Amino acid sequence: MGETGARIAKFLLVRVAVSVPVILGIVFLTFMLIRVGGQDPVAMLAGPMADEAMLTALRAQLQLDQPLLLQFANYLFRLVQGDLGVSWQGGIPVWGEILHLFPATLELVLLSVGLAALIGVPIGLRAATHPNGWFDQLSRFGSLAGFSMPTYWMGLMAILVFFYILRWAPPPMGRLSMEVVAPTVVTGSLLLDCILAGDWQALGSALAHLALPVACFTLLAAAPMIKQSRAILIEIMNSDYVRYARANGFSKATIRKMALRNAATPLLTFLGMELTSLLAAAALVEYIFSLSGLGQWGLNAILLGDFAVVQGYVLTLALFSVFIFMVIDLIVMLLEPRR
Amino acid sequence: MSLLSVEDLHVHFIARGINNQLRTAKALNGVSFTLEPGQVLGLVGETGAGKSLTALALLGLLRPPAKVVAGKIQFEGQELGLLDQPGHRSPRGKSITLIPQSPKTSLDPTARIGDQLIRIQREHGQTDTAKAHARAIEMLGQVQIPDPVQRMKAWPHELSGGMAQRVLIAAGLINSPRLVIADEPTTGLDLTVQAEVLDIFKRLVTANGMSAIIITHDLGIVAHYCDRMAVMFAGTIIEEGPVNQVFGAQSHPYTQSLIASTPKQIALHGFASAVGSPPNLYDLPSGCVYKDRCPKAQAVCDTRLPTLDLESGHRVRCHLPNHPQ
Amino acid sequence: MSAEAATPSHWLAYPLGLARRSPTFVVGLGIVLFFLGLALLAPVIAPFNPTQSFSYEVLQAPGGRFFFGSDGNGMDVLSRVIHGSRYAFGIAVPAGLIMVGIGLPLGLLAGYKGGWLDEALLRTLDVLRAFPTIILALAVVAATGQSLVSMVVVIGLLDSPIFARVVRAEVLTLRSSTFVKAAIAVGNPSWRVMWVHILPNAILGATAQLPMRMAWAVRISATLAFIGVGIQAPTPEWGAMIRQGAEYVITGEWWVALFPGLALMTLVLGFNLLGDGLTDLLDPKRRGVGK
Secondary structure, X not given: OHHHHHHHHXXXXXXXXXXXXXXXXXXXXXXXXXXXXXXXXHHHHHOOOOOHXXXXXHHHHOOOOOOHHHHHHHHHHHHHOOOOOEOOOOOOEHHHXXXXXXXXXXXXXXXXXXXXXXXXXXXHHHHXXXXXXXXXXXXXXXXXXXXXXXXXXXXXXXXXXXXXXOOOOOOOOOOOOOOOOOOOOOOOOHHHHHHHHOOHHHHHHHHHHHHHHHHHHHHHHHHHHHHHHHHHHHHHHOOHHHHHHHHOOOOHHHHHHHHHHHHHHHHHHHHHHHHHHHHHHHHHHHHHHOOOOHHHHXXXXXXXXXXXXXXXXXXXXXXXXXXXXXXXXXXXXXXOOOO | OOOEEEEEEEEEXXXXXXXXXXXXXXXXXXXXXXXXXXXXXXXXXXXXXXXXXXXXXXXXXXXXXXEXXXXXXXXXXXXXXXXXXXXXXXXXOOOEEEEOOOHHXXXXXXXXXXXXXXXXXXXXXXXXXXXXXXXXXXXHHHOOOOOHHHHOOOOHHHOOHHHHHHHHHHHHHOOOOOEEEEEOOOOOOOHHHHHHHHHHXXXXXXXXXXXXXXXXXXXXXXXXXXXXXXXXEOOEEEEEEEHHXXXXXXXXXXXXXXXXXXXXXXXXXOOOOOOOOOOOOOOOOOOOOOOOOOOOOOHHHHOOOOOEEOOOOOXXXXXXXXXXX | OXXXXXXXXXXXXXXXXXXXXXXXXXXXXXXXXXXXXXXXXXXXXXXXXXXXXXXXXXXXXXXXXXXXXXXXXXXXXXXXXXXXXXXXXXXXXXXXXXXXXXXXXXXXXXXXXXXXXXXXXXXXXXXXXXXXXXXXXXXXXXXXXXXXXXXXXXXXXXXXXXXHHHHHHHHHHXXXXXXXXXXXXXXXXXXXXXXXXXXXXXXXXXXXHHHHHHHHHHHHHHHHHHXXXXXXXOOOOHHHHHHHHHHHHOOOOOHHHHHHHHHHHHHHHHHHHHHHHHHHHHOHHHHOOOO
């Protein structure tokens, strides 16, 4: 076990070392992009009554008049001390707000991606075993439809049907109904907090509010799962080693097991990638259903030019991506000692 | 009774062109040959002649768009199913085995060598894992893999090409088949390794009284390791017989051109220009399939294609012996 | 080459055969052509001027004068949807051109020469993988604020590396193919091998990607408009229309958001089907398991 431990340690070290420049690059890019843009947050902050002098003073106070690289250096300096700045909408510290909102987004994304994988992967696999059959054609069409549907529109239509017409779903405002009191915040994830507090009424309300957004998001996420798992399995079934296994007279069950074992790695890698890209897509869903998650906050910040928030948001996404890729690669490495 | 008897096998490929028209490629056209126990047959021909396809038919691995139009195969007196049908228990893997091309990619990347060798045995009835394990080690030793016990734990990507090929030979012989088919067993191997691998193969086959079919385009291998040889062209066997006979009294112009293309002959006689391009399986000529490329074609070649029995098991499909120029 | 099967006598046989061979392709093509027709003929077939507002007939349900109803500004939804296809193509086509213009040579060079160009391309793709829409929004807002042109340029630029990667993959496969090796062995100079031998085949392989990328362009531009970036208020662009419609869904005026969304989804689906069908037709291996 010591040898495996050493390999894991080495992998982690290398991975962290490689990731730092990538994250730095992303932060830098974001930093520059929002400052170079045509927006002037100072004017927005100061309000319509401000005159030139006030604007200049404000700019100096926010250090926006300094050379860009100096600003970036300052930002980095504070970053490594854990200070992510404050939002210009109300002076809320960015770091604290991220901690507060991120679990909510995570809740949505993990639930949806989990469901999507549970539905999408088996469908894709089944489609691959009977290629060009009716199931395959149907699932391919369904997958393409999922690709083509704009999430926000699907969300709106879902609200229309299930809330307005059928009155099944609660109004798409927030994560709990108005009359329900939220449980004490422990993890930040509403579902977990409800369970921990034993508050079943709140749990029910939370689930009801999550139902529609999760459903839409799951459908969105399932489309690429179907397509990719099908592609992976087809490639495996056409491989030399499956051909050889058939030549050896292996039973269908054995061949299927062999194929699945070989599919595990590429599937896992793909799921990791999907998870990270869907995390960003979650912003839209939160926006429509007013779920007060990180994505919604970040999106608003981009539109308003709230620099610190935008940087914090992008940084969170980037860190999360790196983390997920690291975990996936670690699992893959442990499963299959190649390279 | 022969071990293996292939009778008049016709296999077509039905494909659809871009405008959905049906196009038929006649891949095998009346392939017939027999094999006795303990014989080694060399199947030669250029790429696309139908050698690998014949092997697939023997193994019962044909799938659509391939279609068996006529013919049958008998193995040990029983007729074989040629198409890959689920649930159909063919002798493949047990009595007829394959040693495939591309050794490194034919092994399951996610399983150790030892486990794969054991799996092959378990798939064909061996329930005692300890015995399977021992047998695997024994076979690895027989193909001269050093330190077989350690090698059992190796992963496929850790092997060199030559070693992987030897593992495949071990896998092919581990269930003591009656017939082994080696498909281009030397592809991608260095020359020295080629000789080693083939020596091991031939030795094991002979020692265990097995029959073998070696598919190759290398006449040197045929001359060295095979008892009989069959030359294929455009899905037809155009000459067949004991190796010495065919090499000595080459009757078919195609065989002659093949032999004339070997390095030794080129050294002796210079390059013999080969006329024409590979046959178009979608549109085969009537009569002799080779006539468009044959320097000795005559009017009679436009009619049917004969089968002439020359002496001692040497057959040729050509009009020339009866119509010398 | 000897004769193919006999030429069919009926002129319809070819397209019908094509349809049976890949219905996805035909359906996709049909959809795209339909919307293209809408886009080209918009001023002629739209019943009203898309930005003409009838202040007294705000939020009328579908039927009567307004076939798809009218929106919150009293504008005819049907006319706006029809004109929306102009915007869809107006964004997707130039963006696609930019993508090919940059991505094709980039992919060719990276695949053929390799080296630092290749590495740079791959690294860029890695960074792009880490954030999708967000950076797009950032970039558009950053460039010139609310501008259609900047949106087109940004979409085209962002698509280029992805397209370049596909081209690069094709080039790599071709480069190790026998016929290219033969061309080099016979003594063709590098540029000629690239131009005559590799380019046509690489384009063929990458063609199927083009409709997919355009589908994405249409989608992403609508998404951006929905968020509120790049398109100003009365412009009849589908994403912007859905944005407006979002307000009215809760109060039950469903038509404002439904129709533009339907149009958007159909066109994107059409492009996707087209791309999928094209892949089917061009690459026999995609037909699934079989020998």
